[in-house]
Amino acid sequence: MAFAQWLPRSNRSQGNYTTQNFTIPSGIDTVRLQLDIAPNVFSSPTLFVLLTIEISSDNGQTWKPQFTVNWKGGTEPQGPGGPIGWRASVGGIGQYAGMLARVRFDSTGGFRWGILGEIVAG
Protein backbone atom coordinates (compact mmCIF):
# COMPACT_ATOMS: atom_id res chain seq x y z
CA MET A 1 0.00 0.00 0.00
CA ALA A 2 1.31 3.40 -0.86
CA PHE A 3 0.23 6.89 0.00
CA ALA A 4 1.41 9.99 -1.77
CA GLN A 5 0.42 13.57 -1.30
CA TRP A 6 1.94 16.85 -2.41
CA LEU A 7 1.49 19.48 0.21
CA PRO A 8 0.90 22.96 -1.20
CA ARG A 9 3.90 24.83 -2.49
CA SER A 10 4.37 28.12 -0.80
CA ASN A 11 6.89 30.89 -0.50
CA ARG A 12 7.67 30.60 3.16
CA SER A 13 10.03 32.72 5.11
CA GLN A 14 12.12 31.67 8.03
CA GLY A 15 10.18 29.65 10.52
CA ASN A 16 8.66 26.28 11.04
CA TYR A 17 5.78 24.37 9.56
CA THR A 18 4.14 21.06 10.38
CA THR A 19 2.22 18.97 7.89
CA GLN A 20 -1.22 17.61 8.56
CA ASN A 21 -1.29 14.43 10.58
CA PHE A 22 -1.72 11.15 8.75
CA THR A 23 -2.45 7.72 10.12
CA ILE A 24 0.08 4.98 9.45
CA PRO A 25 -1.74 2.06 7.81
CA SER A 26 -1.00 -1.50 8.72
CA GLY A 27 1.38 -3.36 6.43
CA ILE A 28 3.75 -0.49 5.73
CA ASP A 29 7.17 0.08 7.18
CA THR A 30 8.77 3.06 5.46
CA VAL A 31 7.97 6.74 5.13
CA ARG A 32 9.55 8.43 2.13
CA LEU A 33 9.72 12.16 1.62
CA GLN A 34 10.91 14.33 -1.20
CA LEU A 35 11.39 18.05 -0.85
CA ASP A 36 10.45 19.89 -4.01
CA ILE A 37 11.99 23.31 -4.47
CA ALA A 38 12.76 25.50 -7.43
CA PRO A 39 16.09 24.52 -9.06
CA ASN A 40 17.54 27.98 -8.72
CA VAL A 41 17.39 27.90 -4.95
CA PHE A 42 19.36 24.69 -4.60
CA SER A 43 22.60 26.60 -4.46
CA SER A 44 21.35 29.38 -2.21
CA PRO A 45 23.65 29.62 0.81
CA THR A 46 20.78 31.01 2.86
CA LEU A 47 18.67 27.91 2.37
CA PHE A 48 18.55 25.58 5.33
CA VAL A 49 15.81 23.08 6.08
CA LEU A 50 15.59 20.82 9.10
CA LEU A 51 13.06 18.06 8.49
CA THR A 52 11.79 15.75 11.19
CA ILE A 53 9.44 12.79 10.86
CA GLU A 54 7.45 12.48 14.08
CA ILE A 55 5.08 9.82 15.38
CA SER A 56 2.54 10.10 18.18
CA SER A 57 1.41 7.14 20.24
CA ASP A 58 -1.21 9.14 22.14
CA ASN A 59 -3.38 10.54 19.36
CA GLY A 60 -1.41 13.71 18.85
CA GLN A 61 -0.82 14.75 22.43
CA THR A 62 2.93 14.18 22.29
CA TRP A 63 5.28 13.60 19.37
CA LYS A 64 8.45 11.56 19.17
CA PRO A 65 11.03 12.30 16.45
CA GLN A 66 12.01 9.32 14.34
CA PHE A 67 14.34 10.84 11.78
CA THR A 68 15.95 14.21 11.21
CA VAL A 69 17.82 15.49 8.18
CA ASN A 70 19.29 18.92 7.66
CA TRP A 71 19.31 20.07 4.07
CA LYS A 72 21.22 23.16 3.13
CA GLY A 73 21.85 25.03 -0.07
CA GLY A 74 24.38 23.43 -2.39
CA THR A 75 24.80 21.38 -5.50
CA GLU A 76 21.86 19.14 -6.23
CA PRO A 77 22.84 15.54 -5.49
CA GLN A 78 23.45 13.33 -8.50
CA GLY A 79 22.44 9.73 -9.04
CA PRO A 80 23.47 7.40 -11.85
CA GLY A 81 20.82 8.95 -14.09
CA GLY A 82 21.20 12.58 -13.10
CA PRO A 83 19.84 14.83 -10.36
CA ILE A 84 17.87 13.04 -7.69
CA GLY A 85 16.77 15.94 -5.54
CA TRP A 86 16.42 16.00 -1.81
CA ARG A 87 14.98 12.84 -0.38
CA ALA A 88 14.71 11.15 2.96
CA SER A 89 13.13 8.04 4.35
CA VAL A 90 12.92 6.19 7.59
CA GLY A 91 12.11 2.52 8.07
CA GLY A 92 10.81 0.59 11.01
CA ILE A 93 7.51 2.38 11.49
CA GLY A 94 5.43 -0.73 10.88
CA GLN A 95 5.10 -1.13 14.62
CA TYR A 96 3.29 2.23 14.72
CA ALA A 97 0.38 1.15 12.51
CA GLY A 98 -2.73 3.06 13.45
CA MET A 99 -0.79 5.86 15.08
CA LEU A 100 -0.47 9.41 13.82
CA ALA A 101 2.54 10.75 11.96
CA ARG A 102 3.51 14.18 10.72
CA VAL A 103 6.49 16.00 9.23
CA ARG A 104 7.92 19.11 10.80
CA PHE A 105 10.05 21.64 8.91
CA ASP A 106 12.27 24.31 10.36
CA SER A 107 13.76 26.56 7.72
CA THR A 108 15.77 29.67 7.08
CA GLY A 109 15.56 31.60 3.86
CA GLY A 110 12.39 32.18 1.88
CA PHE A 111 11.84 29.81 -0.98
CA ARG A 112 9.09 28.00 -2.79
CA TRP A 113 8.76 24.43 -1.74
CA GLY A 114 6.46 21.44 -1.62
CA ILE A 115 6.72 18.07 0.00
CA LEU A 116 5.77 14.66 -1.27
CA GLY A 117 5.09 12.05 1.33
CA GLU A 118 4.86 8.37 0.55
CA ILE A 119 4.45 5.45 2.88
CA VAL A 120 5.35 2.10 1.45
CA ALA A 121 5.71 -1.49 2.43
CA GLY A 122 9.18 -2.94 2.95
Add this chain to the structure above:
Amino acid sequence: MAASVVQSKKAFFSGAPSGSLTLDSNVTAGNTIVVLISDYGAVPSENFSCQDDHSNTYTLKVSRATQSGSIFTSIFYAYNVNTTGSYTVGVLDSSEAASISFTVAELTGVPTTDNSDGSNSNAGTGTAVDSGSLTPTVTGDVLIAVMSSYAGTTVTINPDADYTQLQEYENGATEVHHNVEVRIYDSTSPDTANWTIGSSLRWCGCIAAFKKSVPASTPSLAMSTINRKFGHLFAR
Protein backbone atom coordinates in the same frame (compact mmCIF):
# COMPACT_ATOMS: atom_id res chain seq x y z
CA MET B 1 25.45 -14.62 28.09
CA ALA B 2 25.14 -14.85 24.34
CA ALA B 3 25.64 -11.72 22.31
CA SER B 4 22.77 -10.62 20.10
CA VAL B 5 21.15 -7.71 18.29
CA VAL B 6 18.28 -6.31 20.36
CA GLN B 7 17.08 -3.65 17.92
CA SER B 8 17.91 -1.99 14.63
CA LYS B 9 16.50 0.76 12.45
CA LYS B 10 17.24 2.14 8.98
CA ALA B 11 17.10 5.54 7.34
CA PHE B 12 18.11 7.27 4.13
CA PHE B 13 18.85 10.83 3.10
CA SER B 14 20.10 12.53 -0.05
CA GLY B 15 21.44 15.99 -0.65
CA ALA B 16 22.14 16.57 3.01
CA PRO B 17 25.41 16.63 4.91
CA SER B 18 23.92 14.69 7.77
CA GLY B 19 20.90 12.76 8.93
CA SER B 20 19.93 11.09 12.16
CA LEU B 21 17.45 8.54 13.45
CA THR B 22 16.06 7.80 16.88
CA LEU B 23 15.99 4.15 17.89
CA ASP B 24 12.55 2.88 18.76
CA SER B 25 13.54 1.64 22.22
CA ASN B 26 15.86 3.13 24.77
CA VAL B 27 19.38 1.77 24.59
CA THR B 28 20.83 -0.08 27.58
CA ALA B 29 23.93 1.58 29.00
CA GLY B 30 27.04 -0.53 28.42
CA ASN B 31 25.83 -2.04 25.16
CA THR B 32 27.50 -1.58 21.78
CA ILE B 33 26.03 0.52 18.96
CA VAL B 34 26.99 -0.34 15.37
CA VAL B 35 26.35 2.02 12.46
CA LEU B 36 26.43 0.52 8.96
CA ILE B 37 26.57 2.95 6.04
CA SER B 38 25.95 2.67 2.29
CA ASP B 39 26.72 5.74 0.24
CA TYR B 40 26.55 6.93 -3.34
CA GLY B 41 28.68 9.98 -4.03
CA ALA B 42 30.30 11.96 -6.77
CA VAL B 43 33.76 12.15 -5.22
CA PRO B 44 36.55 9.52 -5.23
CA SER B 45 36.68 9.21 -1.46
CA GLU B 46 34.36 9.97 1.41
CA ASN B 47 34.88 11.12 4.96
CA PHE B 48 32.13 9.85 7.25
CA SER B 49 31.69 10.26 10.97
CA CYS B 50 29.01 9.27 13.45
CA GLN B 51 27.74 10.83 16.62
CA ASP B 52 24.87 10.49 19.05
CA ASP B 53 23.07 12.63 21.57
CA HIS B 54 24.92 11.04 24.52
CA SER B 55 28.48 12.05 23.53
CA ASN B 56 29.68 8.54 22.87
CA THR B 57 32.71 8.07 20.62
CA TYR B 58 32.27 6.19 17.34
CA THR B 59 35.26 4.43 15.80
CA LEU B 60 35.56 3.48 12.15
CA LYS B 61 35.94 -0.27 12.04
CA VAL B 62 36.15 -0.89 8.29
CA SER B 63 35.29 0.84 5.03
CA ARG B 64 35.39 0.05 1.35
CA ALA B 65 34.77 1.74 -1.97
CA THR B 66 34.08 0.25 -5.35
CA GLN B 67 37.15 0.25 -7.56
CA SER B 68 36.15 3.39 -9.39
CA GLY B 69 34.70 5.05 -6.32
CA SER B 70 31.22 6.57 -6.05
CA ILE B 71 29.80 3.69 -3.97
CA PHE B 72 31.04 3.32 -0.41
CA THR B 73 30.43 1.14 2.62
CA SER B 74 31.52 1.75 6.21
CA ILE B 75 30.97 0.29 9.67
CA PHE B 76 31.37 2.39 12.83
CA TYR B 77 30.86 1.32 16.42
CA ALA B 78 30.76 2.66 19.95
CA TYR B 79 31.15 0.31 22.90
CA ASN B 80 30.08 0.64 26.52
CA VAL B 81 27.73 3.44 25.51
CA ASN B 82 26.59 5.98 28.03
CA THR B 83 22.87 6.68 27.74
CA THR B 84 19.65 7.57 29.45
CA GLY B 85 16.30 8.00 27.71
CA SER B 86 15.92 8.06 23.94
CA TYR B 87 18.90 7.47 21.68
CA THR B 88 19.53 9.33 18.43
CA VAL B 89 22.42 8.50 16.11
CA GLY B 90 23.59 10.77 13.30
CA VAL B 91 25.75 10.16 10.23
CA LEU B 92 27.81 13.01 8.82
CA ASP B 93 29.46 13.12 5.40
CA SER B 94 31.95 15.98 5.38
CA SER B 95 32.98 15.29 1.78
CA GLU B 96 29.76 16.24 0.03
CA ALA B 97 25.98 16.26 0.29
CA ALA B 98 25.76 12.61 -0.62
CA SER B 99 23.06 9.94 -0.70
CA ILE B 100 23.30 7.70 2.33
CA SER B 101 21.39 4.66 3.52
CA PHE B 102 22.30 3.59 7.02
CA THR B 103 21.31 1.16 9.75
CA VAL B 104 21.85 1.51 13.48
CA ALA B 105 21.98 -1.68 15.53
CA GLU B 106 22.25 -2.23 19.29
CA LEU B 107 24.25 -5.24 20.47
CA THR B 108 23.75 -6.73 23.92
CA GLY B 109 25.61 -9.49 25.72
CA VAL B 110 28.89 -7.79 24.84
CA PRO B 111 31.67 -6.63 27.17
CA THR B 112 32.07 -3.04 28.27
CA THR B 113 35.63 -3.05 27.01
CA ASP B 114 36.46 -2.70 23.31
CA ASN B 115 34.85 -5.84 21.90
CA SER B 116 35.74 -5.61 18.23
CA ASP B 117 37.17 -8.83 16.83
CA GLY B 118 38.32 -8.28 13.30
CA SER B 119 36.85 -7.05 10.05
CA ASN B 120 37.20 -7.30 6.31
CA SER B 121 35.78 -5.91 3.09
CA ASN B 122 35.50 -6.60 -0.60
CA ALA B 123 34.33 -4.97 -3.82
CA GLY B 124 33.49 -6.14 -7.30
CA THR B 125 30.98 -6.25 -10.11
CA GLY B 126 28.30 -8.87 -10.68
CA THR B 127 25.38 -10.46 -8.91
CA ALA B 128 27.38 -12.33 -6.24
CA VAL B 129 28.30 -9.98 -3.41
CA ASP B 130 30.49 -10.75 -0.41
CA SER B 131 32.14 -9.08 2.54
CA GLY B 132 35.51 -10.77 2.38
CA SER B 133 36.50 -13.46 4.84
CA LEU B 134 36.78 -12.91 8.58
CA THR B 135 38.29 -15.24 11.19
CA PRO B 136 37.07 -14.58 14.75
CA THR B 137 39.52 -15.14 17.58
CA VAL B 138 36.80 -16.53 19.88
CA THR B 139 33.47 -18.28 19.51
CA GLY B 140 30.12 -16.58 19.96
CA ASP B 141 30.93 -13.43 18.04
CA VAL B 142 28.26 -11.26 16.48
CA LEU B 143 29.14 -11.02 12.79
CA ILE B 144 27.41 -8.04 11.23
CA ALA B 145 27.81 -7.17 7.56
CA VAL B 146 26.59 -4.58 5.07
CA MET B 147 26.58 -4.34 1.28
CA SER B 148 26.06 -1.38 -1.05
CA SER B 149 25.22 -0.97 -4.72
CA TYR B 150 23.34 1.63 -6.72
CA ALA B 151 21.70 1.72 -10.10
CA GLY B 152 18.74 4.06 -9.85
CA THR B 153 16.48 1.03 -10.13
CA THR B 154 15.05 -1.59 -7.82
CA VAL B 155 16.99 -4.81 -7.39
CA THR B 156 16.24 -7.85 -5.30
CA ILE B 157 18.83 -8.40 -2.60
CA ASN B 158 18.85 -11.89 -1.14
CA PRO B 159 20.76 -12.33 2.12
CA ASP B 160 23.09 -15.17 3.03
CA ALA B 161 21.22 -18.30 4.17
CA ASP B 162 23.44 -18.48 7.25
CA TYR B 163 22.66 -14.90 8.24
CA THR B 164 19.56 -13.05 9.38
CA GLN B 165 18.63 -9.91 7.49
CA LEU B 166 18.26 -6.88 9.74
CA GLN B 167 17.42 -4.10 7.29
CA GLU B 168 17.47 -3.37 3.57
CA TYR B 169 16.75 -0.81 0.91
CA GLU B 170 16.15 -2.34 -2.51
CA ASN B 171 14.60 0.60 -4.35
CA GLY B 172 17.47 2.39 -6.00
CA ALA B 173 15.11 4.99 -7.43
CA THR B 174 14.58 6.36 -3.95
CA GLU B 175 17.44 5.00 -1.82
CA VAL B 176 20.93 3.59 -2.14
CA HIS B 177 20.85 -0.22 -2.18
CA HIS B 178 21.63 -1.36 1.34
CA ASN B 179 21.41 -4.69 3.09
CA VAL B 180 22.51 -5.51 6.62
CA GLU B 181 22.70 -9.09 7.88
CA VAL B 182 23.87 -10.64 11.13
CA ARG B 183 25.04 -14.02 12.39
CA ILE B 184 25.85 -15.30 15.87
CA TYR B 185 28.91 -17.37 15.06
CA ASP B 186 29.89 -20.24 17.35
CA SER B 187 33.14 -20.97 15.56
CA THR B 188 36.59 -19.61 14.95
CA SER B 189 36.69 -20.81 11.37
CA PRO B 190 36.78 -18.21 8.59
CA ASP B 191 33.37 -16.92 7.52
CA THR B 192 32.13 -14.65 4.77
CA ALA B 193 28.84 -12.83 4.49
CA ASN B 194 27.26 -13.22 1.07
CA TRP B 195 24.38 -11.70 -0.83
CA THR B 196 22.86 -12.26 -4.25
CA ILE B 197 21.50 -9.29 -6.16
CA GLY B 198 19.08 -9.38 -9.06
CA SER B 199 21.20 -7.37 -11.50
CA SER B 200 24.89 -7.21 -12.28
CA LEU B 201 26.08 -4.07 -10.52
CA ARG B 202 29.17 -2.60 -8.96
CA TRP B 203 29.10 -3.40 -5.26
CA CYS B 204 31.11 -3.27 -2.07
CA GLY B 205 30.67 -5.07 1.25
CA CYS B 206 32.06 -4.99 4.76
CA ILE B 207 31.93 -7.28 7.79
CA ALA B 208 32.86 -6.74 11.43
CA ALA B 209 32.93 -9.09 14.42
CA PHE B 210 32.12 -8.21 18.01
CA LYS B 211 32.93 -10.49 20.94
CA LYS B 212 30.39 -11.70 23.44
CA SER B 213 30.88 -10.92 27.11
CA VAL B 214 32.66 -13.54 29.18
CA PRO B 215 31.60 -14.17 32.80
CA ALA B 216 34.05 -12.57 35.18
CA SER B 217 36.47 -14.94 36.85
CA THR B 218 36.42 -15.22 40.64
CA PRO B 219 39.97 -14.55 41.77
CA SER B 220 38.97 -14.27 45.43
CA LEU B 221 37.65 -17.81 45.34
CA ALA B 222 40.78 -18.97 43.57
CA MET B 223 42.92 -17.26 46.20
CA SER B 224 40.92 -18.83 49.02
CA THR B 225 41.56 -22.20 47.47
CA ILE B 226 45.27 -21.46 47.30
CA ASN B 227 45.30 -20.37 50.93
CA ARG B 228 43.45 -23.48 52.01
CA LYS B 229 45.79 -25.82 50.19
CA PHE B 230 49.08 -24.02 50.54
CA GLY B 231 48.55 -21.53 53.34
CA HIS B 232 50.75 -23.52 55.70
CA LEU B 233 53.71 -22.71 53.48
CA PHE B 234 53.24 -19.00 54.16
CA ALA B 235 52.28 -19.27 57.81
CA ARG B 236 55.74 -19.13 59.27
